Amino acid sequence: MLTGMFPEGLRVLVFDEDLQNLHSLEKHLQDFRYEVTTCHEGAEAMRLLPNHLNKFDIAIVEAQNSAADIFRLISEIASEIDVPIIIISKDDSVQSVINWIKIGVCDYLIKPIRPEDLRLIFKHVVKKMRVGRMVESEDKAAPEKSSSVGDSTIRNPNKRTRSMLIDGQVDEKDQDHVRDSTTKKRRVVWDKDLKKKFLDAVEYLGPEAVPKKILERMNVVGLTRENVASHLQKHRMLLNKQKNQNEKDENRCLLSQQGGMYSGEGSSKFYRGSNIQFSTQHISNIPQPFIHHHDGVSVAVSTRNLHHHQTSDFTCIKNVEESLIYNEEDAEVSNLASFFTQNEGMSLSHLHEPVMATTMLSNGNQLFPNQQPMMSFHEPSILHTHSFPSSLTPTSFLDQKETSMMTNESEGLQQWLLIEQEQPNLTDENRFFEK
């Protein structure tokens, strides 16, 4: 029964209502060469389980605290079917554990789940097989001390080391296996979703936002406190950078006779207090005083009234109308060139004219420093600029602004401005961990 490859190919049914969690679980299980079947709908899972007794070796079921229906269903089938069932829950209460174990599930994992927890699920299958046959050595491969109830809450980074010291034989095997497929440290890819979870957690926790709590709040399988700490460090550095940049901007602004305000994506004050985030782009040759370099992107904002950005969405919108940001990066110019030649049939001569592209992002009440308000011109979102008047004349800076204001009735302008930001989506394979 136990082939040399065991537990590769272990057939696992995974249920989680949260699709992202589900995929994360799937990914990690597949890393161990398990054969994974996923489903995110409770009734479906419960149907799959009893009807496919020979299709799965084990089932993992995520159960919300309040999932009384799932509890009922599982309690009905757990005693009837032969498949070990593992519950995943964020509820770390003793009572919850007792409730589930009592109805016959074989294990209970408390979120957040480590990949290690998932790797060892095969022990329950082994244990089941042992009921008929006595296999002494398997006991070591399926140590109770690892990954069962309680383990998930008490994270001892030295546990592995200790157990290795205790039992050299098992550990050498273990380690080899681990090196091959499991403990190989993976680099976390902070994609859009992860960043969102992170930022949501940080926002929710406010001043309490420390790595541990953020991690708990994010509730992402496999993510470690260190991962979060590292990201948090970067995140804070960005915020500081932006803050400093902002202060500089304001100083320059105060000192400037023209009274211009400079802003880039780093102008958090610019955004704060509004639930709208926006950026503008412009391509042009513009007078020096309007150019400000921020993170390699040259931007400038001309605003007549310096202080109403933060007051409300409405004033913010009005400011968008008044905001022009110039981007003089050559690459951007050529991107823009290809965009217009491909999509608009515009002559390249337009490139010598200022072309304004403005995005306005509704992203909750928050600044997203990691996103890229400066969209690249080959992304689909730019297509929204079709409605922008192409008749802008390359006259003066303010003339353009007025042209745009006149050409767009406010409703149209808003629609034109509201461009959903899109970042290239990672495939599921690459979603969370790098290969």
Place this chain on the structure above:
DNA sequence: CTCGCAATAT
């Protein structure tokens, strides 16, 4: 033990 930070490694 956790946090935050900086330096350093990958």
Place this chain on the structure above:
DNA sequence: TATATTGCGA
């Protein structure tokens, strides 16, 4: 470049 790791003081 982005993320991980490490070391150290708080």
